[in-house]
Amino acid sequence: MEIRVAVASDLPALHPVIERAYRGDSARAGWTFESDLLDGERTDLEELTAVLESPADRLLVALSDEGAPIGCVQVTDRGEGLSYLGLLCIDPVLQAGGLGRMLIAAAESLARDVFGARAMEMTVIDKRSELIAYYERRGYALTGEKRAFPIVLDPPLGMVVLEKPLLPANVSG
Numbered sequence: 001m002e003i004r005v006a007v008a009s010d011l012p013a014l015h016p017v018i019e020r021a022y023r024g025d026s027a028r029a030g031w032t033f034e035s036d037l038l039d040g041e042r043t044d045l046e047e048l049t050a051v052l053e054s055p056a057d058r059l060l061v062a063l064s065d066e067g068a069p070i071g072c073v074q075v076t077d078r079g080e081g082l083s084y085l086g087l088l089c090i091d092p093v094l095q096a097g098g099l100g101r102m103l104i105a106a107a108e109s110l111a112r113d114v115f116g117a118r119a120m121e122m123t124v125i126d127k128r129s130e131l132i133a134y135y136e137r138r139g140y141a142l143t144g145e146k147r148a149f150p151i152v153l154d155p156p157l158g159m160v161v162l163e164k165p166l167l168p169a170n171v172s173g
Contacts, residue, residue: 001062001063001064001065001070001099001102002062002063002067003060003061003062003063003102003103003106004060004061004063005058005059005060005061006052006059006060006061006072007052008049008052010061010069011045011048011049011052012045013068013069014048014061014069014072015043015044015045015048017069017070017071017072017089017091018043018048018072018087018089019043020091020092021071021089021090021091021092021095022089043087051074056076056077057074057075057076057077058074058075058110058114059072059073059074059075059087060072060073060074060075060103060106060107060110062090062099062102062103070090070091070094070099071088071089071090071091071094071099071100071103072087072088072089072103073085073086073087073088073089073103073104073106073107074086074087074088075107075110075111075114075115077111077114077115077117078121081116081117081118081119082117082118082119082120082121083111083115083117083119083120083121083166084120084121084122085104085107085108085111085120085121085122086122086123088100088103088104088107090103100134101138104138107120108120108164108166111166112166112168117166118165118166119163119164119165119166120140120163120164120166121143121161121162121163121164122135122140122161122162122163123147123159123160123161123162124159124160124162125149125157125158125159126146126157126158126159126160127157132160132162135162136162138164139164140162140163140164141162141163141164142160142161142162143160143161143162143163144161145160145161146158146159146160146161147159147161
């Protein structure tokens with residue numbers, strides 16, 4: 001598997017992977033999905049293109065040995081030493097094989113090395129306890145902060161904030 005910064009030509013093949021990982025019945029092939037809580041598209045090509053064009057964002061894509069997109073993660077520079085991890089996904093049929101850990105590690109390295117981040121934060125739907133536990137096993141801790149879900153829903157969903165300090169590249173831990 002190769003992980004690199006995504007380019008525009010990756011997006012048409014990456015977009016269906018994102019949708020399969022987050023929404024619809026195909027997401028149920030993996031262990032983590034939003035299908036029971038949300039429907040509709042997770043994102044679209046215009047939003048993904050905007051991420052590629054933003055100087056504060058990087059979209060990393062994971063490619064199979066054949067060069068096909070199999071996952072991604074977005075890193076956003078929030079300034080003042082803080083980056084945000086989002087849009088982490090792996091094709092559902094490939095989940096639980098360690099690819100998510102590899103994408104998280106690549107995202108943390110990028111945040112530290114490109115954006116100068118000293119910490120990475122993320123938000124997770126508060127009802128997704130198994131996903132929160134997964135991130136806690138990766139070194140993220142609940143901050144106690146809660147945020148509104150970015151889309152107004154009835155009933156509303158809440159988001160919890162997790163954060164992890166990023167060690168300098170020459171420090172292991």
